[in-house]
Amino acid sequence: MGGSALMATGLIIGSGEVSLPGGFERIGGLDTPYGPASDGFFKGQVRGHPLVVSYRHGEPRRFAPHAINYRANLWLLKTLGAERLIAVYAVGGIDGALRPGDLAAPHQIIDYTWGREHTFDATGAAHVDFTRPYDDELNSALAAAARQAGVDLVGGGVYGATQGPRLESAAEIDRLDRDGCTVVGMTGMPEAGLARELGLPMASLCIVVNAAAGRGDDPGRIDMAGFERAAERGFAGVMRLLEALLV
Numbered sequence: 001m002g003g004s005a006l007m008a009t010g011l012i013i014g015s016g017e018v019s020l021p022g023g024f025e026r027i028g029g030l031d032t033p034y035g036p037a038s039d040g041f042f043k044g045q046v047r048g049h050p051l052v053v054s055y056r057h058g059e060p061r062r063f064a065p066h067a068i069n070y071r072a073n074l075w076l077l078k079t080l081g082a083e084r085l086i087a088v089y090a091v092g093g094i095d096g097a098l099r100p101g102d103l104a105a106p107h108q109i110i111d112y113t114w115g116r117e118h119t120f121d122a123t124g125a126a127h128v129d130f131t132r133p134y135d136d137e138l139n140s141a142l143a144a145a146a147r148q149a150g151v152d153l154v155g156g157g158v159y160g161a162t163q164g165p166r167l168e169s170a171a172e173i174d175r176l177d178r179d180g181c182t183v184v185g186m187t188g189m190p191e192a193g194l195a196r197e198l199g200l201p202m203a204s205l206c207i208v209v210n211a212a213a214g215r216g217d218d219p220g221r222i223d224m225a226g227f228e229r230a231a232e233r234g235f236a237g238v239m240r241l242l243e244a245l246l247v
């Protein structure tokens with residue numbers, strides 16, 4: 001085997017939620033057999049551990065959740081050497097115990113999206129198992145890293161993946177709640193399914209940036225003003241957690 005003996009980790013992030021530490025270098029050449037990936041791939045190291053970073057919406061942001069070329073992004077991450085993936089999501093909290101700025105690692109997902117290119121498997125012959133959509137070992141490692149870094153991480157829960165880009169109605173959130181969803185976001189699928197098809201272990205790290213529609217202190221509307229602050233706070237925790245994970 002050539003290259004680094006260390007397993008490279010792929011970090012998928014949204015935009016606005018993050019600034020990368022210094023020393024990360026933008027990568028060009030984003031064409032794939034599935035079309036161009038979102039412009040915004042970087043490589044660098046955290047504590048000597050190789051990290052490939054993909055801004056799923058592009059950097060600067062240009063693709064709405066339903067318009068992201070998820071297949072190209074995932075394919076390129078694998079081609080660039082990522083052997084496991086940490087996917088960071090900004091989400092709304094459905095479970096009332098989750099507050100803006102909190103971090104959660106859901107272990108399950110329900111897909112409410114539609115019309116997205118969601119498979120590499122043209123014939124459907126593979127029918128990949130998706131019983132446990134995220135990787136148990138990686139989730140355990142994340143939980144241990146969070147403890148070590150002193151970062152509060154809520155383990156478990158269910159991510160409801162909605163189509164967007166509009167936010168949900170209160171009734172839609174009630175339905176997701178009845179289905180068992182604890183957080184809601186727009187980009188969790190088809191990302192997780194495609195990672196499974198490529199054989200890439202993935203964990204989902206969710207930053208709660210608002211109470212979901214009809215929930216929280218102001219159930220009459222969602223106030224976007226707090227999004228960025230909560231995302232920044234949450235992402236600081238994500239980076240501390242990664243530093244503990246990537247040893």
Ligand code: HPA
Pocket residue numbers: 090091092093162167168184185186209210211212213
């Ligand atoms: N709903 C869907 N996606 C989101 C939300 C939300 O409330 N907040 C951040 N991403």
